[in-house]
Amino acid sequence: MNRIADVLHGPFDPGGQPDTRSGNPLELGFFAWNLACGMTASKAVLSDPPRLRDFWHWDSAVHLNQLAERIGYEYQVPFARWRGHGGPSGYNDDALDFLASAAALVPVTSSLGLFSTVHVTYKFHPLHIAKMGATIDFISGGRWGLNVVTGGPNTRENRMFGQDPFDHDEAYDIADEFVTCMKWLWASDDPIDFVGRYYQSYGGIVRPKPRRHPRPILMNAGNSPKGLDFAARHCDWVFLTGRTLDEYRDHITQVRTLADRYRRVVRPATMVYVVMAETDARAQAIVDWLESEVDREAVWSFVANRDRRPGSSFVSRYGSEYDYNDPWFGLGREQFMRTAFGLGAWHLYGGYDTVAEQIRALHQVGIESILTCFYDPLRGLHQMEDDVIPRLRKMGLRR
Ligand SMILES: Cc1cc2nc3c(=O)[nH]c(=O)nc-3n(C[C@H](O)[C@H](O)[C@H](O)COP(=O)(O)O)c2cc1C
Incomplete structure (x- = not known):
């Protein structure tokens, strides 16, 4: 006898939410290691392609993830990209797939959390992702998690899947049903x-079950009202972006209020694009170089x-009119640079003291994890190990 799934929308947490706490007040994630240039849209990467552009090749990608694990990073997150942006740098033109990677x-890591990022609207059925995710979670001993993005x-990319983009807010309704169905498939012992x-499954079952109880960790990175509501209904982490610390504070309050309403816990995190050196001046010299070589075509x-689409956080923040002939495409210099370096991430630029202080400031407004992205990931991770994590320990942010 099949069991009737009588809940079709979140909040829905059969068996509760998984425990996500590592014990470090500020958790560390390694971001966008799986694609050409990472998050640096600059011809500067062509000065040393194996190191600055092609670190996603498997030998260096393995080394970087192992290094992140060794220095205490809690998890990695790939950037899910189906088609790159070209330009002289070949920005994001190569990208390793989110599940296979x-x-x-x-087998080459032992404690690192392994996330995948899925665009739910790109013609997957929840059973595909529930099954493949359960398999990765099973073989990794409970280390897999999923970043759910709507793919709008x-x-x-939508055209590559033979479709037009969905309405912004409807895409989150689709995601809501998608994740509810996945949670049923992970939780139910009966078909x-x-x-x-949007989705139907008759006699759907996933065996083996994921190893982590009650299910794999879910994150989301929507910042629109509809995106925040989706995160509050379904996810364990939400990745927020803000242009100011006050904007972060507002978003965090909104998410906490929504999560309380649904009697859930959703932890706020953010992504950061990091350029650091021994002194502020040396870091600034690197930033100047990256900016002077910015890949305008790719941006x-x-x-x-x-x-x-109406409803998206990008449109509400920056409008929907862009101008190729404007030096900053109509975004203004600051937002143009934020887009070129980190796709809207918070910029951590400076000497090690400055960077550690900025991380503390993010933590003080309520950020519990940062997803770091470096223009030079090998150097960046070593700098984290030698110069930043020791400072964070002194601040009580890392054990
Ligand atoms: C940490 C983080 C990771 C993201 N990863 C991806 C990704 O891998 N692929 C993608 O297409 N969009 C990604 N995004 C973009 C978001 O999914 C989303 O499109 C964006 O936040 C706009 O949604 P909104 O209008 O609800 O705010 C990411 C955003 C953040 C902050």
Whole structure:
């Protein structure tokens, strides 16, 4: 007898939420290691391609993830990209797949959390991701997690799947049903009948179950009102972006209020793009170099393909009119540079003291984890080990 899935929307946490705490007040994630240039849209990467552009090649990618694990990073997150943005740097033109790369990291790491990022609207069925994710979680001893994104921003990527972008807010309704169905499949020992508006599964079952109890960790990175509501209903982590510390504070309050309403816990995190050196002046010299070589073509490709649908946080922050002839494409210098370096991430630029202080400031407004991305990941991770993590320990942010 199949079990009727009588809940089709979040909040839905059969068996409760998984424990996500590592014991460090500020947790560390390693971001965007799986694609060409990472998050640096600059021709500067061409000065040393194996190190600055092609670190996603498997030998260096393994080394970087092992290094992140050895110095105490809690987890890695790939950037899910189906089509790059070209330009002279070949920005994001090569990208390792989000599920295969997590699976491939299992035997070469032992404690690192292994996330995948899925665009739920790109024609997956929840059973595909529930099954593949359960397998990676099973073989890794409970280390797999999923970053759920709705996949709206990129018109060209949608076209690659033979479709037009979904309405911004409807994409989150689709994601809500998708994740509810996945949670049923992970939780139920009996086959389920799930009859939703967007997804149906008759006699659906996943065996073996994921190893982590009650299920794998889920994160989301939507910052629009609808995105925050989705995170509050379903996820354990939410990745927020803010232009100021006050904006972070507001977002964190909003998420906490929503999560309380749903009687859930959602931990706020953010992504940071890091350029650091011995002194502020030396870090600034690197930033000046990256900026002077900025890959305008690649940035334009990103901006022109970006989400213009009503409801998206990008449109509410920056409008939907972009101008190729404006030096900053109509975004203003600061936002242009934030887009080119880190796709809107918080910029941590400076000497080690400055960077550690900025991390403390983020933690003080409520950020519990930072997802770090470096223009030179090998150097960046070593700097974290030698110069930043020791300072964070003194601040009581790391054990
Ligand atoms: C930490 C982080 C990771 C993200 N990863 C991806 C990704 O891998 N692929 C992608 O297409 N979008 C990614 N995004 C973009 C978001 O999924 C989302 O499109 C964006 O936040 C806009 O959604 P909103 O309008 O609800 O705010 C990421 C955003 C953040 C902050």
